Amino acid sequence: xxxxxxxxxxxxxxxxxxxxxxxxxxxxxxxxxxxxxxxxxxxxxxxxxxxxxxxxxxxxxxxxxxxxxxxxxxxxxxxxxxxxxxxxxxxxxxxxxxxxxxxxxxxxxxxxxxxxxxxxxxxxxxxxxxxxxxxxxxxxxxxxxxxxxxxxxxxxxxxxxxxxxxxxxxxxx
Amino acid sequence: xxxxxxxxxxxxxxxxxxxxxxxxxxxxxxxxxxxxxxxxxxxxxxxxxxxxxxxxxxxxxxxxxxxxxxxxxxxxxxxxxxxxxxxxxxxxxxxxxxxxxxxxxxxxxxxxxxxxxxxxxxxxxxxxxxxxxxxx
Amino acid sequence: xxxxxxxxxxxxxxxxxxxxxxxxxxxxxxxxxxxxxxxxxxxxxxxxxxxxxxxxxxxxxxxxxxxxxxxxxxxxxxxxxxxxxxxxxxxxxxxxxxxxxxxxxxxxxxxxxxxxxxxxxxxxxxxxxxxxxxxxxxxxxxxxxxxxxxxxxxxxxxxxxxxxxxxxxxxxxxxxxxxxxxxxxxxxxxxxxxxxxxxxxxxxxxxxxxxxxxxxxxxxxxxxxxxxxxxxxxxxxxxxxxxxxxxxxxxxxxxxxxxxxxxxxxxxxxxxxxxxxxxxxxxxxxxxxxxxxxxxxxxxxxxxxxxxxxxxxxxxxxxxxxxxxxxxxxxxxxxxxxxxxxxxxxxxxxxxxxxxxxxxxxxxxxxxxxxxxxxxxxxxxxxxxxxxxxxxxxxxxxxxxxxxxxxxxxxxxxxxxxxxxxxxxxxxxxxxxxxxxxxxxxxxxxxxxxxxxxxxxxxxxxxxxxxxxxxxxxxxxxxxxxxxxxxxxxxxxxxxxxxxxxxxxxxxxxxxxxxxxxxxxxxxxxxxxxxxxxxxxxxxxxxxxxxxxxxxxxxxxxxxxxxxxxx
Numbered sequence: 001x002x003x004x005x006x007x008x009x010x011x012x013x014x015x016x017x018x019x020x021x022x023x024x025x026x027x028x029x030x031x032x033x034x035x036x037x038x039x040x041x042x043x044x045x046x047x048x049x050x051x052x053x054x055x056x057x058x059x060x061x062x063x064x065x066x067x068x069x070x071x072x073x074x075x076x077x078x079x080x081x082x083x084x085x086x087x088x089x090x091x092x093x094x095x096x097x098x099x100x101x102x103x104x105x106x107x108x109x110x111x112x113x114x115x116x117x118x119x120x121x122x123x124x125x126x127x128x129x130x131x132x133x134x135x136x137x138x139x140x141x142x143x144x145x146x147x148x149x150x151x152x153x154x155x156x157x158x159x160x161x162x163x164x165x166x167x168x169x170x171x172x173x
Numbered sequence: 174x175x176x177x178x179x180x181x182x183x184x185x186x187x188x189x190x191x192x193x194x195x196x197x198x199x200x201x202x203x204x205x206x207x208x209x210x211x212x213x214x215x216x217x218x219x220x221x222x223x224x225x226x227x228x229x230x231x232x233x234x235x236x237x238x239x240x241x242x243x244x245x246x247x248x249x250x251x252x253x254x255x256x257x258x259x260x261x262x263x264x265x266x267x268x269x270x271x272x273x274x275x276x277x278x279x280x281x282x283x284x285x286x287x288x289x290x291x292x293x294x295x296x297x298x299x300x301x302x303x304x305x306x307x308x309x
Numbered sequence: 310x311x312x313x314x315x316x317x318x319x320x321x322x323x324x325x326x327x328x329x330x331x332x333x334x335x336x337x338x339x340x341x342x343x344x345x346x347x348x349x350x351x352x353x354x355x356x357x358x359x360x361x362x363x364x365x366x367x368x369x370x371x372x373x374x375x376x377x378x379x380x381x382x383x384x385x386x387x388x389x390x391x392x393x394x395x396x397x398x399x400x401x402x403x404x405x406x407x408x409x410x411x412x413x414x415x416x417x418x419x420x421x422x423x424x425x426x427x428x429x430x431x432x433x434x435x436x437x438x439x440x441x442x443x444x445x446x447x448x449x450x451x452x453x454x455x456x457x458x459x460x461x462x463x464x465x466x467x468x469x470x471x472x473x474x475x476x477x478x479x480x481x482x483x484x485x486x487x488x489x490x491x492x493x494x495x496x497x498x499x500x501x502x503x504x505x506x507x508x509x510x511x512x513x514x515x516x517x518x519x520x521x522x523x524x525x526x527x528x529x530x531x532x533x534x535x536x537x538x539x540x541x542x543x544x545x546x547x548x549x550x551x552x553x554x555x556x557x558x559x560x561x562x563x564x565x566x567x568x569x570x571x572x573x574x575x576x577x578x579x580x581x582x583x584x585x586x587x588x589x590x591x592x593x594x595x596x597x598x599x600x601x602x603x604x605x606x607x608x609x610x611x612x613x614x615x616x617x618x619x620x621x622x623x624x625x626x627x628x629x630x631x632x633x634x635x636x637x638x639x640x641x642x643x644x645x646x647x648x649x650x651x652x653x654x655x656x657x658x659x660x661x662x663x664x665x666x667x668x669x670x671x672x673x674x675x676x677x678x679x680x681x682x683x684x685x686x687x688x689x690x691x692x693x694x695x696x697x698x699x700x701x702x703x704x705x706x707x708x709x710x711x712x713x714x715x716x717x718x719x720x721x722x723x724x725x726x727x728x729x730x731x732x733x734x735x736x737x738x739x740x741x742x743x744x745x746x747x748x749x750x751x752x753x754x755x756x757x758x759x760x761x762x763x764x765x766x767x768x769x770x771x772x773x774x775x776x777x778x779x780x781x782x783x784x785x786x787x788x789x790x791x792x793x794x795x796x797x798x799x800x801x802x803x804x805x806x807x808x809x810x811x812x813x814x815x816x817x818x819x820x821x822x823x824x825x826x827x828x829x830x831x832x833x834x835x836x837x838x839x840x841x842x843x844x845x846x847x848x849x850x851x852x853x854x855x856x857x858x859x860x861x862x863x864x865x866x867x868x869x870x871x872x873x874x875x876x
Contacts, residue, residue, distance in 0.1 A: 032531040036556020036637050039600065043626075046603075046619035075533055076480040077455050100194065103213035103243065107194040107553055111534030112464050112474040113454075117213075119243050138239045139246060141194075141216035142556055142637050151239040163174070163212065163238050167249040171180045172268060193542070193549040218549050218640040223648070 013133060016092050020066055021156055023055020026096075027065035027089075031082050032114065033072030036142030037099040041069055044145045051149060062086070067094040067155070069148075073101040073108050074115040086125065092133035096151050100141040174212050174235050175221060177250050181229035184208055184252040184266035188221035188230060197221060201254060206266045210248040212238055227272070257289035259296070264289040314342050321347040326403045330372060331355070334407075337364040348784055349572050351721065354408045359419050362411050366396075366422035366429075369409075374402040376702040376715070377428045378788075381799040381811030382436035384467045386415075388782065392442055394419065395799060395811075396429075397786065404721045406786055418445035428702040428818060439465040439536075453532050455480070464537055471537060536810055543806045544570060544779065548642045551798075554812060556637055557600065560593050561791035562798070562812065563642040568723060569800035570644045570807070573785025574778070578645055579771045580725075585647050587724040588659075588762050589632065589639060590789065591755040595666070596625040597792035598748045598755075601843045605745060606677060608837045609686050614677045621669050628662045631655060646773020656763050667756050674749055687742035691826040691838030694739055701822045704815050705794020706751070707842045710744035712737035717790040724789075729761040741834075741841045748792075748843075779804065791815055793843045816842065 030038055044051050045058060059065050062085045074082060086093065097118035100106040105116030115121055118135065125132060138151035153159040184206050189199045196214040200207045222230045240246050252266035270286055285293055302308075315335040322328035334355060335342055344356040357365060369375050378397040385393050389412075396409040413419050421444040423430040434452035436442045441463035443449075451458070464474055535554060539547050551566040552559035564586050571578060603618030626636050633639035633649055641648045651659075677683060693703075698711035708715045716733045718726045734750035736743035781804050788797045794815030801809040819842040826838050 032533060034553045034556040034559070034638075036553070036559070039557060040637075043619070043623070046623075047616050048620060048623040072531075073533065075531060077532065079480050100196075100214050100216055103246065104196075104211055106214060107216060107550055108533045108535065108538060109194070109214060110471060111538050112471050112478070113532050113534040115480065134241075136239050136241055137213060137243050137246065139212045139215065140236060140238070141553075144236050144636065147236050147238065150237040154239045154241070161240050161245065162235070163240055163245060165245050165247055167251065168179045170182060170184065170250055170252045170266070170268060172253075191543075191546065193546040216549060216553075216638070216640070217635070219634075220545075220549070 013092055017134075020092070020094075023057065024066040024094075024152070024156070025057050025059045025064055026067045026069050027059055027062045027085070028069045029062075029071070029082060029085055031070060031072035031078045031102075032075035033099065033101050034142075037071040037102070037140075040142050040145050041071070041098070041148065044148050049145045049149065051152075056152065062088045063090065065089055066092075067096060067152075069096050069098055070102050070118060071098045073105045073117060074121050076113050076115070079115060082121065083125065083128065083130065086132065087128075087130050091131070093131065094155060095132050095135045096148075096155060097135060097137045098140075098148065098151070099143045100139055103137045103139050106141065174215065174217075174233055174238060175210065175219075176231045176233055177208065177210065177248070178229040178231065179250055181227045182208065182250060182252075183227055183229075183268040183272045184250075185226065185269050185272075187224050187226055191220045191224045193218060193220065201263050203263055204254060206252040206254045206263075208250040208252065210250075212246040212248070213243055255287060257292055258284070258287045259292040260289060262289055314345060317345050321345055321353055323347075323351070323353070323405045324403045326374070326400050327353065327405045327407070330369070330375065330400065330407070333368050334365055337361065337368055348408070349575075349786075351404055352406045352408060352572070352784075352786055354410055354784065356410045356412075359411050359413055359417070362396075362409070363420045363422055363425070365409055366425050369398050369407070370425050372400075375400055375407075376699075377426045378406070378702070378795070379797045379799060379811065379813040380429060380432035380436070381801075381809065382440040382442050382465075383801055383809040383811075384440060384465065387467055390414075392440065394436065394442065395784070396422075397797065397799065399721065401715060401720045406721075408784065408786075413442060415441060416443075418443045420445055421447035423447055426702075427700050428821065431817065431821060439463055441466065464534065471534075471541075536812065539807055539810045540803075541806070544644050547807060547810070548644070549638075549640055551812070552638045552640065552642075555814065557597050558593060558791045558793065558796075559638050560589055560642070561789040561796045562814075564590060564724070565787040565789045565796045565798040565812075566800065566810070567642055567644050567787070568789070569785040569787030569798045570802065571785070572787060573783040573800055573802050574780060576645050576774060576777050578774060579769070581650075581767045581769055582646050582772050583725040584728075584762055584766045585649075585651055585772065586642070587726060588651065588759055588766075589629075589641070590724065591759050591762075592625060592629055592632070594755045594792045595752055596622055596629070597843075598752050599625065599670075601748060601792075601840075602674075602677070602745070605837060605840055606683065608840055609683055611677070611680060611683055614673075614680075614683070617673050617677075621666060621673060624662055624666050624669075628659060631658060643773065645777050648773075650770060650772050651766065656766065660760065660763060663756050663759060667753075670752060674752075678746075678749065684742065686834065686837065687740070687745055688738075689740050689742075690830055690834040691741045691841055692739050693822060693826045695737065697822060697825050698739070701825075702818060703794070703822055704818050705791070705843075706744050706747040707794060707819045707822070709733065709735045709747045710841075711739040715795075717788050717795045721788050723787075725762060726758075728765060729758050731758050731761075741837055744841045782808065794819060 028041055043049060097103050102118050105114060108114050109116040122132060136151050136155040138147055140147050150159060154161060186199045189197045194214050194216050196211050198209045219232055222232055252268060254263040255265055255267050255270050256263050274286055315332060318331040318335045319328055322331050338357055338361045341358040341361040346354045348354050376399050378399045381395045383393045385391055391412045392415050394411040398407045419442060421433055423433055431452060433444050437449050438451060438453045459478060462474060462477055539550055548563040548566055551562040554562045599618050599622040603615045606614035630636050632651060632655060633641045693711050695712040698708050698713055714733055714735045719733060731754050734747050736746055779802060781802055783802045785800045788795055796815060797813050799811040800807050823839055823842060827835055830838055
């Protein structure tokens with residue numbers, strides 16, 4: 001386990017990240033998703049994919065967690081619970097925004113009762129003074145178990161990102 | 174994820190209209206028309222692939238799409254914008270105009286091809302009126 | 310006049326049951342019955358004045374084979390300057406739907422029928438929340454929307470757009486939590502967690518000692534505004550939205566939606582489409598039940614069973630990917646057809662996999678159900694008598710565990726179910742064990758159904774209709790037996806997409822009966838009792854325990870509860 005940082009983060013974050021490389025504990029935070037990603041998260045933990053062999057363990061409280069697996073578009077009714085859960089995590093706070101809902105609000109990014117994805121939540125968290133140290137976005141609808149494992153690997157610096165922003169000029173035919 | 178062929182795509186916007194989560198969007202401005210694909214909202218239903226009249230969209234089996242920054246998940250395809258010859262408003266891409274011209278096989282004259290739908294309606298109405306009344 | 314209408318009633322009736330029931334309706338209404346119409350082979354629409362709604366509800370609920378199925382409120386002010394309520398009652402023995410249409414101007418109160426039709430309680434609250442319809446003779450409270458939502462905004466009304474709502478209501482974070490007094494109550498942050506299914510929903514359990522005295526459900530945390538969103542979408546985009554209502558049983562929603570549109574617009578789909586839809590529906594049932602069995606065993610503390618159930622389930626997931634291209638949210642449904650064909654090669658592969666699944670499943674289930682601890686925890690807990698199940702119009706395995714042999718596949722048949730023979734497992738004990746056994750038996754039935762369908766699937770490659778024309782303002786109903794029970798969608802068609810689309814998931818019906826099941830059980834059995842209805846939004850995570858004597862509120866994860874670790 002990593003030594004908890006003080007709330008203002010005066011201890012060297014890089015050092016804490018180094019220690020995180022071994023086994024990370026995850027807390028699953030459903031913010032109003034359809035359950036698709038949630039059962040894929042479970043799939044990752046059960047015999048076929050079995051990530052517990054890498055030391056990834058699901059824990060019961062955000063206070064014990066290094067990483068939050070955030071699924072869903074963040075509905076208004078869950079909003080303050082989500083903020084409190086993230087606030088309760090010890091530093092460094094890591095977040096894996098799962099699925100197209102978590103990344104960009106998914107198919108309901110623009111309805112009256114959702115916030116519309118993690119990027120919008122992060123702005124809100126910033127304005128409330130809750131720092132999140134690293135985020136990795138994992139698209140997919142629902143996100144494939146393999147993609148979740150890859151996302152964790154990317155978060156820990158074990159893999160390189162495979163997609164980049166692209167701007168292509170159309171070729172006149 | 175999907176891949177959009179920059180050679181085949183004409184920027185007609187059919188995929189944008191059918192996309193259920195609006196992961197594909199089109200932005201028209203003075204200079205260029207940008208077809209944007211945001212992987213972060215894509216639900217991988219391949220409706221765009223089925224719809225594309227130019228067969229420009231291809232499916233891939235890439236699923237390891239994680240990124241540290243959400244902007245890394247944005248793809249953009251830039252087209253030239255054509256302005257309406259009458260009102261001067263930007264309306265479609267140059268490739269689209271050419272494609273329409275090709276498909277119609279010369280059935281549409283240039284003076285109508287490069288005119289936006291609103292102005293075209295006005296023009297046609299004027300023409301008919303001229304024909305019927307004989308007055309300009 | 311009245312005799313004319315009663316005559317029409319008799320002529321539109323489908324069989325002797327609907328004839329006698331409709332005649333009774335005609336008699337209590339008299340001249341308040343305005344119009345009777347048969348909108349599709351299995352649906353009869355009755356237009357009545359609001360004053361006699363209560364009498365009609367009394368007549369219908371007194372019949373033994375009539376169940377309340379759903380209610381949709383629709384804002385039809387642009388066309389007729391009226392709100393309309395569509396109450397759907399089903400005659401199970403005949404497979405006929407009676408849609409009671411009640412117009413209201415939005416100002417006058419509609420009589421509440423939740424005193425005679427218990428199941429209607431939430432529907433009225435929801436119509437009040439989202440549409441602003443007022444009901445008389447009952448207590449109205451917030452159900453779906455957040456507590457600080459402005460009184461005058463009703464999101465499903467046509468005269469307000471999503472953009473306008475967003476301008477008028479901005480969610481507030483910490484301030485709201487403080488205002489509500491949550492800060493003082495919550496000592497541990499409430500977070501939904503569970504290595505099983507879960508969404509942010511709570512049950513408040515009122516306990517005295519070890520016994521649960523009463524329970525209250527606090528929820529609708531996952532309200533995402535789907536119905537409003539669908540009104541801005543096109544016909545062929547909505548199936549993808551429908552699938553995302555639930556990630557576990559999404560396909561039932563897309564099938565239900567497409568069936569409703571097809572019924573409203575009279576679209577004849579090819580036989581092969583029906584076969585493919587039915588095969589995928591049954592596949593989904595197998596994966597969903599395996600998932601549930603795993604989770605139930607986990608809640609009982611039998612984790613080995615949990616792991617084995619999920620191991621077997623993984624094969625079904627790979628099979629779904631083979632047939633549809635996706636592990637979940639298959640995305641193969643469109644109005645009038647499906648997008649992916651099943652060829653010979655796939656049929657062979659499916660048969661092989663199913664054989665393997667069947668063998669492994671049988672071995673696993675035989676062991677799991679003979680573990681004495683599992684049996685003892687399940688039997689005799691969470692009892693729901695058949696009478697209560699009928700009063701709440703319960704659906705699916707929950708109803709079948711209480712001795713009601715209700716199954717949409719047989720009662721209101723759809724898809725390719727009339728080509729196959731299968732039985733409906735029913736147990737009459739009404740306890741958690743009965744509900745578990747129903748689901749265990751259903752997996753065998755599903756495998757059997759798929760095998761029969763694969764043997765007789767047509768070889769043609771026609772899997773969708775070429776084109777169809779939308780017509781506005783037609784009413785259609787679509788129903789599917791989901792793994793959790795009956796799903797029913799009401800669609801009123803529009804020009805380019807649905808004008809109004811009402812979704813009713815099985816949990817909506819079943820959840821209302823959970824407090825009845827919970828009364829009198831030991832606290833340790835509460836989690837499995839809540840899970841035994843297989844809640845679709847999978848809320849079963851944390852419960853609030855309120856000690857009646859001291860009034861102190863504690864938050865306990867249900868998992869801890871289930872191990873009996875609470876004093």
